């Protein structure tokens with residue numbers, strides 16, 4: 001008869017409480033299916049007087065995370081952030097205990113160090129809940145696509161921003177109003193900075209890139225732009241041209257071996273399957289050599305979806321420990337010993353919206369600046385109905401330019417010059433366009 005495996009949790013917040021609830025109510029069912037019973041041995045949080053959505057028995061409670069690590073075979077870190085979380089994870093791994101975490105911030109910044117520590121101590125760190133909540137993205141990359149070469153990943157990896165953009169598109173709400181609604185519904189934190197500035201999505205795509213391309217990522221080199229400057233007008237204009245606006249996280253391998261890792265608002269054509277991922281949902285597209293294109297979609301966050309992913313990892317570890325006395329993990333070896341070369345520049349199409357004085361020669365001057373930076377114009381849009389969206393006076397007209405592919409550094413330099421022209425009345429709006437056919 002297999003011995004129960006002791007699971008200790010550090011952090012009894014949204015996800016920690018969900019994991020405790022699943023373990024306390026489903027352990028027998030898991031045992032029936034796998035032959036192994038994961039048993040909650042201890043759970044730590046700072047203040048047990050706070051209200052939780054599930055009542056953890058008093059005998060399992062502590063406020064000391066070290067007690068949790070001491071009294072468990074598997075340690076689950078669910079406090080978030082870097083400082084204490086890193087200490088918890090490192091302490092457990094150094095004791096040879098496997099760790100499960102959903103902490104994308106910690107993994108994006110220190111993933112390679114932690115993976116190395118796990119390997120040195122002949123144990124494992126699993127993190128399905130860290131990216132895509134309940135969608136098994138890490139499993140797909142580590143297992144399903146292990147035999148394939150992944151060329152590109154595109155993802156809507158942050159539910160809060162996807163909700164905000166959907167509300168702006170379908171409800172004509174301003175960014176501020178849509179954010180307020182997301183906060184009222186509990187989809188956004190009171191401090192939403194990590195979400196709306198794209199940092200959360202950047203953490204996630206960095207982790208996926210490490211797994212897909214087998215190397216460590218210097219997170220400071222990931223290109224990140226959030227959605228705070230997005231205007232409903234641009235979303236509407238995009239729709240008119242057959243595009244949806246999404247905060248897209250992209251990881252691409254180039255022929256020269258460099259890797260692009262970037263997060264920014266992006267116009268994608270309606271033929272891209274991600275254009276139909278709306279509201280709080282997450283969606284991801286993997287492109288690989290043998291499997292081809294794989295799209296996954298689902299709940300990217302929340303107590304139960306994320307807890308389900310965490311428990312999946314716990315079960316994998318518990319089965320290994322119980323049947324073979326050790327854990328079995330196939331995280332790519334390169335993650336801990338090879339540095340990925342991140343491309344400093346990238347190549348994209350661009351949407352450029354300007355507000356200019358209505359006089360002859362304006363377009364000519366702008367086209368001249370673009371041409372001087374090797375940027376060619378694919379189309380120009382000037383429509384009457386846009387005028388009502390503009391706060392400025394009547395002699396100012398909107399000018400929308402779509403470019404062919406150009407280097408980011410060159411379009412940025414061009415926009416800097418264009419902005420200084422005397423007839424340009426407001427800050428230009430620049431949005432990247434991912435044009436690939438699907």
Ligand SMILES: NC(=O)c1ccc[n+]([C@@H]2O[C@H](COP(=O)([O-])OP(=O)(O)OC[C@H]3O[C@@H](n4cnc5c(N)ncnc54)[C@H](OP(=O)(O)O)[C@@H]3O)[C@@H](O)[C@H]2O)c1
Pocket residue numbers: 010011012013014015016044045046047048050063065078079080081084102103104105129130131133300301302303306
């Ligand atoms: N929420 C989601 O939908 C979601 C989705 C995917 C991944 N994640 C990740 O999962 C992790 C947990 O997120 P969460 O939303 O559950 O966070 P949370 O609700 O803020 O919970 C964090 C918990 O950690 C506890 N804690 C903090 N410092 C501690 C310490 N030194 N010792 C013991 N307990 C401590 C807090 O205790 P007190 O309550 O007692 O103060 C709190 O209960 C994060 O890394 C997050 O990025 C979350």
